[in-house]
Amino acid sequence: MRVDVLCAEIGSTTTVVNAFSGIRTDNPHLEGQGFFRTTVLEGDVTVGLNAAMDDLKSHLQTDHLSWDRFLASSSAAGGLRMSVHGLVYDMTVRAAKEAALGAGANIHQITAGRMSRSDLKKLHENRPNIILIAGGVDYGERETALYNAEKIALLKLDIPVIYAGNLQNREEIGEIFQNTGSPLYIVENVYPGIDRLEVQPARKIIQTIFEEHIVHAPGMDKIRSLVDGPILPTPGAVMEASLLLKENLGDLITFDVGGATTDVHSVTEGSDDVNRIQLYPEPRAKRTVEGDLGVFINRMNVFALSDKKRMTRICGIKEEELEDSVLALNALPKNPQEGALVSELTFTALKTALHRHVGKYRDSFMAQGKKTGSEGRDLTAITTIVGTGGALTRLDTGASLLTEVFTQGHKKDLLPQALPRVLIDSSYIMASLGVLSREYPEAAARLFSFYQAENQTRRVPHGGS
Structure with a gap:
């Protein structure tokens, strides 16, 4: 079987390979996906990449796979x-x-x-x-x-x-x-x-x-010889995708919850009212990275920030047993109880990351009286929230978690008054779209639009659309 483009995302915990066809047509589509754990600890990330490609072939029901282009992003070994x-x-x-x-x-x-x-x-x-x-x-x-x-x-x-x-x-x-x-x-x-x-x-x-x-992880030199297009840092690829989507969706914020970190990308010029009182300039596209908020590698950091009573109520686990249950979590939840724990860890990661990303109204007191200014990221003009990363794309609760997080902001936070719509990258292709957009921007935009329409009612299985 031959496809137009393979795009590998070599993450901190998971390696995914996306296969795309029709890239040069009006109907680009995802042929299928393959997954495997990232094999940094084994000393060679190509082990995980080859296993993900074998998984892709299995879903495509083919023994032979060829392609025109091979692109990649990586955040393995610290990115x-x-x-x-x-x-x-x-x-x-x-x-x-x-x-x-x-x-x-x-x-x-x-x-x-x-x-x-x-x-x-x-x-x-x-x-x-x-x-x-x-x-x-x-x-x-x-x-x-x-x-x-x-x-x-x-x-x-x-x-x-x-x-x-x-x-x-x-x-x-x-x-x-x-x-x-x-x-x-x-x-x-x-x-x-x-x-x-x-x-x-x-x-x-x-x-x-x-x-x-840059060669970050053992085996990346082999991947460089395999890849015939750009290799982007995965967070940079997500930012590229966010910049592309802003042109179609308007001002947006993207949450990328992974095993090691939670990244927040916002693309917005802010609102005129807030811009007039901003203390310092902000870029059009901003990323914050929270290295302590991963839901697998750094799950104990997230657990320490979590509301234990809420976790007990939602997960059905006694409070004194929560810590051991979180310690025993697998990278991929194996049962509903593990899924509920990961969902709660994801909620804490989202809530904390948003609090750190968003700007605030600041009051100062002068001889003339109180003066209100603003400092930090203005999200008041945001109309769309995009969720991606392993946790949000695999959890059925991803959209509701994002909605809940935005209803719990402080009155001093520079958040939109109306709740933005929520889109989940259920097909887990956002980083790949960012890499694709460097050479195929129109195809990348069409792919996201198509799969968002489809994924409002169903998830794309690993085997294809």
Whole structure:
């Protein structure tokens, strides 16, 4: 059997392979899916990938499978790890952080101002996949970024470096990293002027470096030789899909609940009323990643944040037995009671992640009286909630959990007054659509629209549509 495109998503706990046909027609469709656990611990992620492909062939009832293109995304072995170094935390550092997170990175170190000896020691020990240096608006302060660049260059880490700061420093930055072994990429300033964010150029180059240079997990070099198209960090692929869907669905927020993390992606310009009182600028597309909110690998962290009485009531488990029951959970629930526990963990992950992502109204008191401003992410214009990731796509309760989370916001939260509609990526193709959208944007949009219409009444089985 021959298909147009295979798209693999190599996650922290699960590897899925999606097969698509009709990509160049008006009727693109999902032929089928194959699943297997991700085999980082076995020392080679291709073991899990090959098993997922065997599962796909079984569902397609074929012994031979060929394809025109093979694309992929990955968050195995921690995904894309970055460090960010800027001048002022609420300005250049925050802009650089937004660029890195929006590209799909997990940030392992952030520094503001001149890096200290302990900062440099931590950078040497962390050895991120990419280092991002920012600092200074264009034609503004120059010395901090140059100082940090010189100190980083002396470490001779052989790690790709992106410079996205004051444009006046570009020539000197190039000289500093010459002959250091660290590939240097210079892009537009992420904070070119006061209250101006320009994060998209940095995001694009981060994903390019990921594709060209990064081998995260054992066996990823073999996957690079197999894949003939882009490999994106999975969170970056979900962001790409969210950006694509925004054009069709309007302002939206995407929740991606996984075994290790919960990611929240929002694409919105916000509302005029809130924009007028915003204290700091926000990007059009924003991602927050909660590394402590995974419902399998980090399930005990989530359990600690959960309402135990609620879990007891809903799951039918005595409160003193809850902890052992959560400890014993499998990556895939094996019975209704395990499913109920995962559902409650997912609810806690969603509620906590939304609370951390959304902005707030802030009151300040002056001689003239109380003044209300806003700080953080404005979600008041959101009209659609999208749920994806292993937990939300496998649970029958995914849509109701998202609805409930949005009814429990605080009055100070910058949330929409009307409850947004909820769409669940039941066919589990959103990350694949993000990868597809790089080369086949129209097909990716049609695929999501079709499967959303279909999945309002049924789930797509692993064997196909």
